Each structure stands twice: as C-alpha cells, then as structure tokens.
Amino acid sequence: MKECILEDKVCTNCGECEKCDLNPEKICDNCGKCIDSDADYNEIEIEEIVLNL
DSSP states (O other): OOBOSSSSSBOOOOOGGGBOSSOTTSBOOOOOTTSOTTSSOOOOOOOOOOOOO
C-alpha cells in the first residue's frame, strides 16, 4: 500500500498532494514559482520518477 506524503496514513488518491502551493484551485504544473529564489541555495527532494512509456 502506498503511504500518504502529507499525513501519517495510507494514500487514498485524494489529490491533495497534487495541488499548487500558491493556488490551491490548480494542479501543480512544476512551474517553480513557489521556490524561494532569495535563498542561498534551493533543494528539491525527488520522491518518485514516473516514466510514461
């Protein structure tokens, strides 16, 4: 079973983790606007790579 990345529970495919941090009405399109550009460095943790073959 897949685990929820937002809460300590089993994933129910609710889609909450797919929402944009700046506009919760939209699905994240990886535009990067939510990443703080004034930081000394930026870090993004890659949790999964999905290949659409």
